[in-house]
Amino acid sequence: xxxxxxxxxxxxxxxxxxxxxxxxxxxxxxxxxxxxxxxxxxxxxxxxxxxxxxxxxxxxxxx
Amino acid sequence: xxxxxxxxxxxxxxxxxxxxxxxxxxxxxxxxxxxxxxxxxxxxxxxxxxxxxxxxxxxxxxxxxxxxxxxxxxxxxxxxxxxxxxxxxxxxxxxxxxxxxxxxxxxxxxxxxxxxxxxxxxxxxxxxxxxxxxxxxxxxxxxxxxxxxxxxxxxxxxxxxxxxxxxxxxxxxxxxxxxxxxxxxxxxxxxxxxxxxxxxxxxxxxxxxxxxxxxxxxxxxxxxxxxxxxxxxxxxxxxxxxxxxxxxxxxxxxxxxxxxxxxxxxxxxxxxxxxxxxxxxxxxxxxxxxxxxxxxxxxxxxxxxxxxxxxxxxxxxxxxxxxxxxxxxxxxxxxxxxxxxxxxxxxxxxxxxxxxxxxxxxxxxxxxxxxxxxxxxxxxxxxxxxxxxxxxxxxxxxxxxxxxxxxxxxxxxxxxxxxxxxxxxxxxxxxxxxxxxxxxxxxxxxxxxxxxxxxxxxxxxxxxxxxxxxxxxxxxxxxxxxxxxxxxxxxxxxxxxxxxxxxxxxxxxxxxxxxxxxxxxxxxxxxxxxxxxxxxxxxxxxxxxxxxxxxxxxxxxxxxxxxxxxxxxxxxxxxxxxxxxxxxxxxxxxxxxxxxxxxxxxxxxxxxxxxxxxxxxxxxxxxxxxxxxxxxxxxxxxxxxxxxxxxxxxxxxxxxxxxxxxxxx
Numbered sequence: 001x002x003x004x005x006x007x008x009x010x011x012x013x014x015x016x017x018x019x020x021x022x023x024x025x026x027x028x029x030x031x032x033x034x035x036x037x038x039x040x041x042x043x044x045x046x047x048x049x050x051x052x053x054x055x056x057x058x059x060x061x062x063x
Numbered sequence: 064x065x066x067x068x069x070x071x072x073x074x075x076x077x078x079x080x081x082x083x084x085x086x087x088x089x090x091x092x093x094x095x096x097x098x099x100x101x102x103x104x105x106x107x108x109x110x111x112x113x114x115x116x117x118x119x120x121x122x123x124x125x126x127x128x129x130x131x132x133x134x135x136x137x138x139x140x141x142x143x144x145x146x147x148x149x150x151x152x153x154x155x156x157x158x159x160x161x162x163x164x165x166x167x168x169x170x171x172x173x174x175x176x177x178x179x180x181x182x183x184x185x186x187x188x189x190x191x192x193x194x195x196x197x198x199x200x201x202x203x204x205x206x207x208x209x210x211x212x213x214x215x216x217x218x219x220x221x222x223x224x225x226x227x228x229x230x231x232x233x234x235x236x237x238x239x240x241x242x243x244x245x246x247x248x249x250x251x252x253x254x255x256x257x258x259x260x261x262x263x264x265x266x267x268x269x270x271x272x273x274x275x276x277x278x279x280x281x282x283x284x285x286x287x288x289x290x291x292x293x294x295x296x297x298x299x300x301x302x303x304x305x306x307x308x309x310x311x312x313x314x315x316x317x318x319x320x321x322x323x324x325x326x327x328x329x330x331x332x333x334x335x336x337x338x339x340x341x342x343x344x345x346x347x348x349x350x351x352x353x354x355x356x357x358x359x360x361x362x363x364x365x366x367x368x369x370x371x372x373x374x375x376x377x378x379x380x381x382x383x384x385x386x387x388x389x390x391x392x393x394x395x396x397x398x399x400x401x402x403x404x405x406x407x408x409x410x411x412x413x414x415x416x417x418x419x420x421x422x423x424x425x426x427x428x429x430x431x432x433x434x435x436x437x438x439x440x441x442x443x444x445x446x447x448x449x450x451x452x453x454x455x456x457x458x459x460x461x462x463x464x465x466x467x468x469x470x471x472x473x474x475x476x477x478x479x480x481x482x483x484x485x486x487x488x489x490x491x492x493x494x495x496x497x498x499x500x501x502x503x504x505x506x507x508x509x510x511x512x513x514x515x516x517x518x519x520x521x522x523x524x525x526x527x528x529x530x531x532x533x534x535x536x537x538x539x540x541x542x543x544x545x546x547x548x549x550x551x552x553x554x555x556x557x558x559x560x561x562x563x564x565x566x567x568x569x570x571x572x573x574x575x576x577x578x579x580x581x582x583x584x585x586x587x588x589x590x591x592x593x594x595x596x597x598x599x600x601x602x603x604x605x606x607x608x609x610x611x612x613x614x615x616x617x618x619x620x621x622x623x624x625x626x627x628x629x630x631x632x633x634x635x636x637x638x639x640x641x642x643x644x645x646x647x648x649x650x651x652x653x654x655x656x657x658x659x660x661x662x663x664x665x666x667x668x669x670x671x672x673x674x675x676x677x678x679x680x681x682x683x684x685x686x687x688x689x690x691x692x693x694x695x696x697x698x699x700x701x702x703x704x705x706x707x708x709x710x711x712x713x714x715x716x717x718x719x720x721x722x723x724x725x726x727x728x
Contacts, residue, residue: 035275038254038257
């Protein structure tokens with residue numbers, strides 16, 4: 001994505017509001033990046049291509 | 064766009080690696096169908112490839128690798144037996160992957176019709192499911208047992224816990240079970256760890272954090288020893304809240320403080336371990352990929368630096384400071400050169416790995432039984448040389464299988480073992496790397512070879528009569544010679560051996576063949592360790608300075624004219640009972656000799672060099688000094704000057720030609 005990568009975005013959002021609950025959308029093959037984002041306090045992730053119930057489940061889990 | 068290109072390049076490099084891993088693993092699986100580790104590595108490679116292609120949006124490739132991954136998953140879970148059919152199916156799949164990657168390279172798309180193959184895969188998998196329903200249940204049972212098993216602790220670990228836990232803490236063995244279809248298991252596991260660390264102190268885990276980072280996490284259970292003062296229910300709740308965690312099992316373990324008190328020193332050590340454990344994070348990989356072009360440029364610049372250093376030395380300035388700096392500069396340049404050379408080195412195994420598959424396919428196709436042995440995979444060679452060697456070696460191995468090794472029946476008639484042997488070896492010898500391709504097949508028919516050479520007018524009858532056996536054998540490297548009567552699709556088209564020789568020569572290497580009829584053929588390739596910089600002996604021939612690479616020289620001598628003897632009208636010297644022919648280097652270089660024959664000189668300098676597999680004495684005017692030279696190739700319009708392989712710049716800024724002694728005899 002433009003301007004910054006997902007990890008940086010997670011960090012910035014967390015700095016802005018440490019209560020933010022972030023779910024990452026990721027493509028296959030980016031496991032290490034997702035791990036990094038989780039370390040940076042993202043709450044959960046979903047993998048493309050998404051199924052409806054997976055999105056719902058992830059949101060239910062963090063709310 | 065350039066960003067995208069960078070990713071594409073990474074994609075190509077990595078997919079090539081995975082293709083190699085896959086090929087290698089399938090070969091191993093064929094020989095050892097029960098090897099679970101191989102199955103797991105196959106699964107992982109297919110999985111990683113799938114991930115990469117999905118990221119790059121190559122949908123066809125993604126689907127193909129996904130199906131292969133599924134097949135491997137079934138093999139892994141014992142739902143399908145590894146049969147020849149499965150192996151062939153897998154190989155076919157890898158070939159498609161290779162094809163698709165090639166296509167992406169040419170036009171950037173992965174449009175490829177795979178329907179037929181994918182259907183075959185599907186059918187195979189369906190069959191597998193039907194056949195092995197019962198064993199499927201067995202597996203589930205096994206898995207259940209694995210899921211309920213907790214991590215075991217050794218004495219030292221128990222002591223460690225007992226000494227460090229606080230009074231209100233409980234030691235829990237926690238197993239978090241992930242949903243079977245979990246994507247990104249590694250990430251889920253790391254989320255479990257992260258949560259666990261917030262609840263208490265994560266003492267130990269299976270898999271451990273490093274294994275997860277290395278993607279060695281294959282099953283569905285994350286097992287932990289967790290020390291915490293939270294009640295069980297809270298732990299189950301927090302961990303159970305993580306997406307995809309379907310079950311959390313928890314048991315508390317009683318740990319007795321071992322009364323045999325360890326020494327204080329030991330305690331200290333344990334504490335240290337603790338600290339290490341709690342701070343260990345996901346390590347970042349400590350390697351980088353660098354394009355070979357960048358390294359070429361670096362090497363070039365070091366070459367320039369070296370030339371300037373030599374020129375500086377030649378200035379011979381008489382000052383204290385100058386004399387201090389020179390050795391320093393010398394050391395730094397050498398170390399720099401050495402380091403870059405090291406970086407460029409790669410084990411030759413990266414290229415050798417493609418051959419077992421090829422030999423297997425060829426031997427199947429030609430109905431031969433072949434034991435293919437590879438030795439010296441770890442031998443290191445300059446990357447650019449390795450890249451160039453693939454094609455020549457492919458050709459030589461094909462020859463060995465196609466022309467060398469006989470069919471089992473023929474071998475049996477000859478009293479040979481039914482299974483033929485083809486060996487590929489690499490090893491270092493002095494400053495050279497030797498690669499040998501050897502087979503115990505039919506050998507080369509010299510009569511047939513020379514007859515063909517005569518027929519094609521490559522040599523005259525007179526030349527032939529003067530040739531010894533060894534020289535006749537080397538005729539095989541002449542263009543247009545191929546001794547098989549029938550032409551197969553793999554070899555025997557008469558192009559090949561000359562191309563092999565040309566490639567090896569262009570790498571500044573040499574190739575040499577030995578063959579005994581009915582016993583087999585041995586081809587020896589020698590290559591310089593590195594291309595760009597070499598040690599050389601500087602000599603004067605006539606009025607000019609020439610460089611002779613040290614790796615071609617066996618020794619230098621001074622001889623008196625009376626030591627020269629005559630054999631068949633040629634000048635020779637006898638050195639330690641060996642007769643060595645003498646060559647006037649001026650004649651080899653087409654320099655006018657005139658009346659100035661060397662015989663009239665009282666004392667002569669002779670450089671004994673290895674040329675075409677034997678030693679000859681090269682008479683030069685003067686031995687000068689030894690120097691590291693940077694090899695510059697001659698430009699095209701000067702190219703292919705006989706007995707000159709390139710040029711270099713010497714101390715005074717002059718250009719010196721580099722003698723190519725390999726064919727001088």
